[in-house]
Amino acid sequence: MTDMTPDPIAERRRWMAVLARAEADEIAALLAALPPLPPHERLRAPETGLVMVRGRAGGDGGAFNLGEMTVTRCAVRIGGVVGHAYVAGRDKRQAELAAALDAALQDPARRAALMDGVIAPLDARQQAARDAEARRAAATKVEFLAMQTTR
Amino acid sequence: MTALTPGFADPVLDAQAAFRAVLEAMSRPGRVQRAGAGLAPPAPLMPAAAAVLLALADSGTPLVHDGGEDADAWLRFHAGAPVSPTLAEAAFVLATGAPPALSALGTGTEEEPERGATLVVQVASLAEGDGWRLIGPGIEREHRLAVEGLPPGFVQAWTANRALFPRGVDVVLCAGEHLAALPRGITIAEG
Numbered sequence: 001m002t003d004m005t006p007d008p009i010a011e012r013r014r015w016m017a018v019l020a021r022a023e024a025d026e027i028a029a030l031l032a033a034l035p036p037l038p039p040h041e042r043l044r045a046p047e048t049g050l051v052m053v054r055g056r057a058g059g060d061g062g063a064f065n066l067g068e069m070t071v072t073r074c075a076v077r078i079g080g081v082v083g084h085a086y087v088a089g090r091d092k093r094q095a096e097l098a099a100a101l102d103a104a105l106q107d108p109a110r111r112a113a114l115m116d117g118v119i120a121p122l123d124a125r126q127q128a129a130r131d132a133e134a135r136r137a138a139a140t141k142v143e144f145l146a147m148q149t150t151r
Numbered sequence: 152m153t154a155l156t157p158g159f160a161d162p163v164l165d166a167q168a169a170f171r172a173v174l175e176a177m178s179r180p181g182r183v184q185r186a187g188a189g190l191a192p193p194a195p196l197m198p199a200a201a202a203v204l205l206a207l208a209d210s211g212t213p214l215v216h217d218g219g220e221d222a223d224a225w226l227r228f229h230a231g232a233p234v235s236p237t238l239a240e241a242a243f244v245l246a247t248g249a250p251p252a253l254s255a256l257g258t259g260t261e262e263e264p265e266r267g268a269t270l271v272v273q274v275a276s277l278a279e280g281d282g283w284r285l286i287g288p289g290i291e292r293e294h295r296l297a298v299e300g301l302p303p304g305f306v307q308a309w310t311a312n313r314a315l316f317p318r319g320v321d322v323v324l325c326a327g328e329h330l331a332a333l334p335r336g337i338t339i340a341e342g
Contacts, residue, residue: 041157042157043155043156043158044157044228044229045162047162075228077154077155079154082155
């Protein structure tokens with residue numbers, strides 16, 4: 001993992017996004033190969049609730065309430081660093097693992113190993129899954145002759 | 152700035168217990184209740200005052216407090232209450248030191264007296280059976296309450312507050328893990 005990313009917030013946002021998309025078992029399996037994380041204290045135990053998703057569904061108009069989605073959140077502390085996680089679904093274990101990793105990743109001494117050992121493999125897997133899905137969708141694309149010729 | 156500490160161990164049951172303590176205190180003015188046992192808020196917050204705010208304050212209740220940076224971070228994380236721009240607009244006011252003048256707080260309107268502010272004051276000690284004589288709704292004859300740590304002139308300010316009824320400010324007095332309430336309908340006579 002390169003440390004050339006200039007914006008620490010963008011980098012944190014990236015690892016939080018990767019952790020939010022990962023399964024608890026996946027994270028735990030990758031963590032098992034690394035030295036154990038320091039113990040954390042729960043500031044906010046994992047809890048499940050609903051958040052209203054707002055968005056613009058059509059090509060125009062303002063944002064409106066699309067619907068509610070289940071979200072589990074957790075906040076933990078390792079030393080003086082607070083880690084947060086908001087993940088879709090009701091997997092409390094995933095939320096706690098993601099929050100603990102978020103706190104550990106903010107420690108420069110641990111970051112490189114965790115990025116290489118956990119975040120990078122998860123990111124690669126998620127990217128591969130997205131690519132495979134995109135390829136499957138692309139295979140069903142219909143080329144309309146008329147549209148091609150007029151373009 | 153020190154690190155954040157946890158809030159209620161069990162957010163649902165502990166908040167219900169704190170709510171119950173405030174309810175009991177409000178319905179029996181001058182009777183001392185316990186709240187916030189096991190809570191470790193950052194100094195200068197006391198457990199009872201912290202429990203009251205965790206149970207009652209939320210994103211819909213603007214808060215003003217004088218607890219400093221650590222208390223601010225803790226209250227914002229666990230209670231999520233926005234900081235009120237002015238004292239008069241605050242739904243909850245927490246005084247860890249000298250409380251603000253009662254007349255400076257929001258007292259609601261004749262149509263909506265429930266919009267009056269709740270002042271949470273941390274005091275040195277609370278004891279039943281001595282001190283003030285409280286008379287009013289929820290009290291059969293009189294309740295006695297001894298409060299140490301309030302500024303002189305509080306009883307005069309309270310008398311002015313009582314005269315505004317149904318408008319007015321409700322006060323929750325907190326000392327360590329103990330709390331007692333002075334709802335706005337109560338009359339205080341000294342000693």
